[in-house]
Amino acid sequence: MTALHDLIAGFAAIGATDDGGVCRLAATALDKRARDLFLREIGNRSLVPRIDAIGNMFGVAILDPAFDDVVITGSHLDSQPTGGRYDGAYGVLAGLLAVEAVRERCLANPGAARRNLAVANWTNEEGARFQPSLTGSSVFAGSLSLQDAYACADGDGVTLGAALAAIGYCGVTPLEYRPVRYVELHVEQGDRLEQVSGDIAAVSGAWMTRKISVVFEGDYSHTGPTPMPMRRDALRAAARAIEALYVEVAREDVGAHASAARINAYPNSPNVVAGRVRVWFEIRHEDEAAVVAISDRFLKRIEREAREIGVGISIAADDRRSAPLLDPDGVELILTVASDVGCKALTFKTITGHDALAIQKRIPASLIFVPSRGGLSHNPREFTAPEALDKGYAVLVETLWRMVTAA
Ligand SMILES: [Zn+2]
Structure with missing residues (x-):
């Protein structure tokens, strides 16, 4: 499928990094270049372009203007700062070609189609620049308001609304068809398929994720003269907490995954004891009860350990993402299709978040x-x-x- 590989290579060039990766953060000038190219690719295939208010992009194959319903496929074109070339882009670009291929098959089989078909690029899936992640798909699903999404600010205080307006992607042409099903193709980002030499996973649902961001509040003082017992070092409290997270996950020993992957220290000067530090923690597991047990015990522990060194803590954000199931009929269909086209398929739950999980709140995904x-x-x-x-x-x-052809 040379066309697919060429498309992936073409998009990987936008925001390409020296080490072969991609850095294309949401609603930046590079994102705009990728979006503009995607819009051209939509036009090249005579698909109908649509851009909604949160910048979600669609290319619609109108298989029959009489249809109200549309099946959507897609993913995202934004990346992490240290992203690869397949995460997200693969699903958008394979989706683009798949919509074209299905339309051609419909033309060869008049009367077969019963729904329209569209490819989507969802805004800010990654959540690297703006939190929360899955922004565009959550607005589309109705679980996040447009105002709240616009108000998300990046590290420099620029809001998503302003950033989208700056690149010209606060759209005014929402998808006018009624979405009925969603399918997303994505790289696994784990090694479970590789372990069993599988080709395809029909994902049945997701692990639960709890994202907690904690502020450690100590006091600022000179790093030189301040006597050691007098220091209320917020960075030290944060360091203890990061280690405590690993200890608590190991103690529970149920295979949970956890991280502390982002930290902001104030004033972040080599000569000032950090008085205020914020750390972003995540705990994930298939079983919600395990996530809650680990994270609650972790929070109690770090509160006590911070207090011992004169540092207070407060919870800046506590986002519990429950473990949703994806459409069971879709899982069955994908397993059947995989077997029919000669692929080895299995089913398991995803550890990572994806637009499909947000969209499942509105339609079977x-x-x-x-x-x-x-x-x-x-x-x-x-x-x-x-x-x-x-x-x-x-x-x-x-x-x-x-x-699109099912009864
Ligand atoms: Zn992705």
């Missing part, structure tokens, strides 16, 4: 994984073999065909 070499993602060395990309594409096309 499905998620298809292909293997990631070494399970590596959010990394310039992220890689999926061309043959594996092609298998995912073949499953996507056949799945979409059956969805």
Whole structure:
């Protein structure tokens, strides 16, 4: 599928980093370049372009103007700062070609289609520049208001609303068709498929994630003369907390995943004891009860350990993302399709968040994984073999065909 590989290479050039990766943060000038190119690709295929107020982009194949319903496929074109070339872009670009392929098949089979079909690029899936992640798909699903989404600010205080306006992507042409099903093709970003030499995963649901951001409040003082017992060092309290998270996860020993991957220290001067530090923690597991147990015990522990050194804590954000199930009919369909096209398929839950999980709140949604070499993602060395990309594409096309033609 040379066309797919060429498209992926073309988009990877926008925001390409020296180490072979991609840095294309949401609503930046580079995101605009990728969006503009995607819009051209939509036009090249005579799909109908639509851009909604939060910047979600659609290319619609109107299989029959009499249809109200539309099946949507897609993913996202934004990336992490240390992103690879497949995360998100694969699902958008394979989706673009799949919509075109299904339309051609419909033209060869008049009367077969019963729904329209569209490809989507969702705004700010990654949540690297603006939090929360899954912004565009959550607005589309109705679980996040447009005003709240616009008000999300990046590290420099620029809001998503202002950033989208600056690149010309606060759209005024929402999708006018009634969405009925969603299918997303994505690289796994883990190694479970690779472990069993599987081609395809029909994802059945997601792990629960609890994202807690904690502020450690101590006091500012000179790093030189301040006597050690007098220091109320917020960075020290944060360091203890980060280690405590690993200890608590190991103590529970149920295979939970956790991280502390972002930290802001104030005033962040080598000569001032940090008086205020914010750390972003995450705890994930398939079982919600395990996540709650680990995180509650963790919070109690860090509160006590911070207090011991004169530092207070407060919770700046506590985002509990429950473990949603994806459409069971979709899982069954994808497994059947995979078997029909000769792919080895299995089913498991995703550990990572995806637009499909947000969209499942509005309509039945499905998620298809292909293997990631070494399970590596959010990394310039992220890689999926061309043959594996092609298998995912073949499953996507056949799945979409059956969805638009089903009774
Ligand atoms: Zn992604």
